[in-house]
Amino acid sequence: MPKLLDSINQANDIKKIDQRDHDKLAEEIRSFLIQNVSKTGGHLASNLGVVELTMALHLFLGFPQDKLVWDVGHQAYVHKVLTGRKELFSSLRQIDGLSGFPKREESQCDSFDTGHSSTAISAALGLVKARDLSGGSNKVVAVLGDGALTGGMAFEALNNAGRLKTNFIIVLNDNNMSISENVGGLANYLGKLRTSSGYTGFKENMESTLNQMPGVGKVLVEKLKRSKDAIKYFMLPSMFFEDMGLTYIGPIDGHNISQMLMAFDAASRAKKAVVVHVITKKGKGYQLAENYPARFHSVEPFDIKSGASLREDKTPSYTKTFSDAMIRLARENKKVVAITAAMPFGTGLYDFKKQFPDRFFDVGIAEQHAVTFAAGFAMGGYKPVVAIYSTFLQRAYDQIIHDVCINGLPVVFAIDRAGISGRDGKTHQGTFDLSFLSHIPNLLVMAPKNKYELEEMLRYAVDYNGPVAIRYPKGDAYTGLADHQAPIEYGKAEKLMEGTDVAILAVGSMVKTGVEVVEVLAAQGITPTLINARFVSPIDKEILEELFEKHKLIVTLEENVKSGGYGQKVADYLCERDVRNVKFLNISVPDQFIEHGGVNELHQRFGLDPQSIVNRIIEML
Ligand SMILES: Cc1ncc(C[n+]2csc(CCOP(=O)(O)OP(=O)(O)O)c2C)c(N)n1
Incomplete structure (x- = not known):
C-alpha cells in the first residue's frame, strides 16, 4: 500500500489527506523521523512530541501566506517534512545539507531563522503588526515550549502582546520539559494549569450545570458572569495570561488533532492575542525517547533498537574536564557555586548538581538573569561559576559589562562550545566571544590548549579576585600536549x-x-x-x-x-x-x-x- 507520506510533497498537501488517515500519517512521520535522525543525528525527542501539533497547524494554516514562527526551531523537522523537504532529510545537519533549524533560504514556509530560545513571540508579534499596518489578513502563529517560556524575552513579548487588538495565536507547547526538567515557579504554575480542567472547559461545565438548575440556574449564571473575575481568581489558574490581556484556551491534548483544530479555530476569532496551551509528550512514539527525553533531546547517530550512540567520544572532552574540575574545586572551596541556564547536561554541571545540590542553580533559559544573579552571588561573598555556551552568552553582554565587570566582581564564566561548534549551524557557532569579551575592561579572557590547562585556568580563575572568562571548544581535550604545563601567570603566554x-x-x-x-x-x-x-x-x-x-x-x-x-x-x-x-x-x-x-x-x-x-x-x- 502506498504510504501516505508519499503524497506529501509540498506545503498544504496534508489538506488532501482524509481525516481518518491522520493518525496513520502521524505514525509514518514518526517512523520517518526516527529512521533519519538515527543516521544523521539531530533533535529527536522534541520533534516526536510535536507531530500532531504540527499537522494540526498545517491543516489550520495556509502556506506560505500564513506565518508560523517556531521558538528555538529545533522542533521544526515535521514542519520541514510537510513543506516539501522530506527528500533532503538524509543530508540533515550535514555540510551544505538540510539545516536542523528553520531557514528562510530553504523554504518560503519558514518565517524566521532561529536557534536561540524565547524569541518567537516577539518576532511573530512584529509580523502581526506588519500585517496590520499593511492591511493584510494572514494568520500569524508563534509556537514555543514551556522551557522557552522561562526566558525573559518571552515575558517581555507577552507583556507587549497583551495590548493587541487584532488576532495573534501563541501556541504554548507544554511537555513539562526543557532539555532537562523545566525549573522554577513558572514550571509549577504550568503544572497547575495542566491538571486543571481548563478555563474554557470549566466555564462551559459550570454554565451548563447551573443552567439546568430549575428556577435559580439562569439568574445565578448571570450573576456569576458579572462577577466573573472574582470567581476566576479563586477557581481558574489561567488568570496569569488573562490578566495580562491575553485570552487563554486550554489545556488541550496536543496529540488530538481535531481538538487542536477546534481550539485554533476558536482562537482565530478573537481580536487579541490568544494563548493556546497544548500538552504534548516529549519523545512520543519512541519508547526510549519517552523514557529518557533529555538524552534524546539532541543525539548523535544511534542504534534504534538499543538507543546507543554510534559516535560516542572516547577521549575526555573539555566539558567532562570542566565537570570533574568543578567538583574538585567545590570540595576545596566552600564558596564555589555553579550556575547554568537550563543546560545541566550540556555544560557538564549535572554531576556537580548531584554532589552539591545546594550549591547548584539551574535558572531556566535565562542567560541574562544567570549572569546578574551570579553578580549578586559574588557580591555576597561567593565564587559563582557560570557555565554557558559561547553562543548563548551573547545574550548577556550587557549583564557582563554592567553587572559583573563595572562592579569588578569575581564571577567565572565557563564558556563551552567556543569556536566552530558544528552541526547546529549559524545560530550556534561560538565564533564571536573573543570579540565581545576581550574589549571589556576588568575581564580576563583565557583559552586553554588542553584538559590540564583548563583545570589550571579554572583554579586560577576561582582564586582570582575579579571577573574571568575561560572559553573552550566542544570535543577532545586530550590534545597530546600534556608535557607543557607552565603555571598560569597573569597575562602571560x-x-x-x-x-x-x-x-x-x-x-x-x-x-x-x-x-x-x-x-x-x-x-x-x-x-x-x-x-x-x-x-x-x-x-x-x-x-x-x-x-x-x-x-x-x-x-x-x-x-x-x-x-x-x-x-x-x-x-x-x-x-x-x-x-x-x-x-x-x-x-x-x-x-x-x-x-x-x-x-x-x-x-x-x-x-x-x-x-x-x-x-x-x-x-x-
Ligand atoms: C538562549 C538559549 N539558551 C539555551 C538554548 C538551548 N536549548 C535548546 S532547546 C532548549 C529547551 C527548550 O525547551 P522547550 O522550549 O520546552 O522545548 P522542547 O524541546 O521541550 O520542545 C534549550 C535550553 C537555546 N536554544 N537558546
Missing part, C-alpha cells in the same frame, strides 16, 4: 617551541593545530616558534616584543571571527609599536555566519586546517 623566522601564536583549540603546522613546516626546513597565547585579554606584550625582534613573520591562529579577535589585537600592537620589518598573518574565522557541518569540514572550508595554514605561511614567506 606560554612558549611551547623556540624557532626562527616564523612565530605562530595560537589561541586555545588552535594550539593543537599550531603543533601540526609546525611539524609540517619542520619537514620543509622551517622551524617556527610556537606560542600558546593563553590570555586574549590582556595580551602578552612582553612576549610580542621578543617575537618582533627575532622573527620575520608573525602568525596568529584563533577560532573566532577576525574582527575584534586576538589577531587584531596583536596586529594593533604591531602598528602601535611601528614595527616595520615584520610581516603579519591573521588566521581566523571570516566575518560571516558559519553554516552547519562537521567541525573538521568547516575548518577546511574556512582555511583553519593545518595544511591550509601551512600553505598560507609558505606563501607569505
Whole structure:
C-alpha cells in the first residue's frame, strides 16, 4: 500500500489527506523521523512530541501566506517534512545539507531563522503588526515550549502582546520539559494549569450545570458572569495570561488533532492575542525517547533498537574536564557555586548538581538573569561559576559589562562550545566571544590548549579576585600536549617551541593545530616558534616584543571571527609599536555566519586546517 507520506510533497498537501488517515500519517512521520535522525543525528525527542501539533497547524494554516514562527526551531523537522523537504532529510545537519533549524533560504514556509530560545513571540508579534499596518489578513502563529517560556524575552513579548487588538495565536507547547526538567515557579504554575480542567472547559461545565438548575440556574449564571473575575481568581489558574490581556484556551491534548483544530479555530476569532496551551509528550512514539527525553533531546547517530550512540567520544572532552574540575574545586572551596541556564547536561554541571545540590542553580533559559544573579552571588561573598555556551552568552553582554565587570566582581564564566561548534549551524557557532569579551575592561579572557590547562585556568580563575572568562571548544581535550604545563601567570603566554623566522601564536583549540603546522613546516626546513597565547585579554606584550625582534613573520591562529579577535589585537600592537620589518598573518574565522557541518569540514572550508595554514605561511614567506 502506498504510504501516505508519499503524497506529501509540498506545503498544504496534508489538506488532501482524509481525516481518518491522520493518525496513520502521524505514525509514518514518526517512523520517518526516527529512521533519519538515527543516521544523521539531530533533535529527536522534541520533534516526536510535536507531530500532531504540527499537522494540526498545517491543516489550520495556509502556506506560505500564513506565518508560523517556531521558538528555538529545533522542533521544526515535521514542519520541514510537510513543506516539501522530506527528500533532503538524509543530508540533515550535514555540510551544505538540510539545516536542523528553520531557514528562510530553504523554504518560503519558514518565517524566521532561529536557534536561540524565547524569541518567537516577539518576532511573530512584529509580523502581526506588519500585517496590520499593511492591511493584510494572514494568520500569524508563534509556537514555543514551556522551557522557552522561562526566558525573559518571552515575558517581555507577552507583556507587549497583551495590548493587541487584532488576532495573534501563541501556541504554548507544554511537555513539562526543557532539555532537562523545566525549573522554577513558572514550571509549577504550568503544572497547575495542566491538571486543571481548563478555563474554557470549566466555564462551559459550570454554565451548563447551573443552567439546568430549575428556577435559580439562569439568574445565578448571570450573576456569576458579572462577577466573573472574582470567581476566576479563586477557581481558574489561567488568570496569569488573562490578566495580562491575553485570552487563554486550554489545556488541550496536543496529540488530538481535531481538538487542536477546534481550539485554533476558536482562537482565530478573537481580536487579541490568544494563548493556546497544548500538552504534548516529549519523545512520543519512541519508547526510549519517552523514557529518557533529555538524552534524546539532541543525539548523535544511534542504534534504534538499543538507543546507543554510534559516535560516542572516547577521549575526555573539555566539558567532562570542566565537570570533574568543578567538583574538585567545590570540595576545596566552600564558596564555589555553579550556575547554568537550563543546560545541566550540556555544560557538564549535572554531576556537580548531584554532589552539591545546594550549591547548584539551574535558572531556566535565562542567560541574562544567570549572569546578574551570579553578580549578586559574588557580591555576597561567593565564587559563582557560570557555565554557558559561547553562543548563548551573547545574550548577556550587557549583564557582563554592567553587572559583573563595572562592579569588578569575581564571577567565572565557563564558556563551552567556543569556536566552530558544528552541526547546529549559524545560530550556534561560538565564533564571536573573543570579540565581545576581550574589549571589556576588568575581564580576563583565557583559552586553554588542553584538559590540564583548563583545570589550571579554572583554579586560577576561582582564586582570582575579579571577573574571568575561560572559553573552550566542544570535543577532545586530550590534545597530546600534556608535557607543557607552565603555571598560569597573569597575562602571560606560554612558549611551547623556540624557532626562527616564523612565530605562530595560537589561541586555545588552535594550539593543537599550531603543533601540526609546525611539524609540517619542520619537514620543509622551517622551524617556527610556537606560542600558546593563553590570555586574549590582556595580551602578552612582553612576549610580542621578543617575537618582533627575532622573527620575520608573525602568525596568529584563533577560532573566532577576525574582527575584534586576538589577531587584531596583536596586529594593533604591531602598528602601535611601528614595527616595520615584520610581516603579519591573521588566521581566523571570516566575518560571516558559519553554516552547519562537521567541525573538521568547516575548518577546511574556512582555511583553519593545518595544511591550509601551512600553505598560507609558505606563501607569505
Ligand atoms: C538562549 C538559549 N539558551 C539555551 C538554548 C538551548 N536549548 C535548546 S532547546 C532548549 C529547551 C527548550 O525547551 P522547550 O522550549 O520546552 O522545548 P522542547 O524541546 O521541550 O520542545 C534549550 C535550553 C537555546 N536554544 N537558546
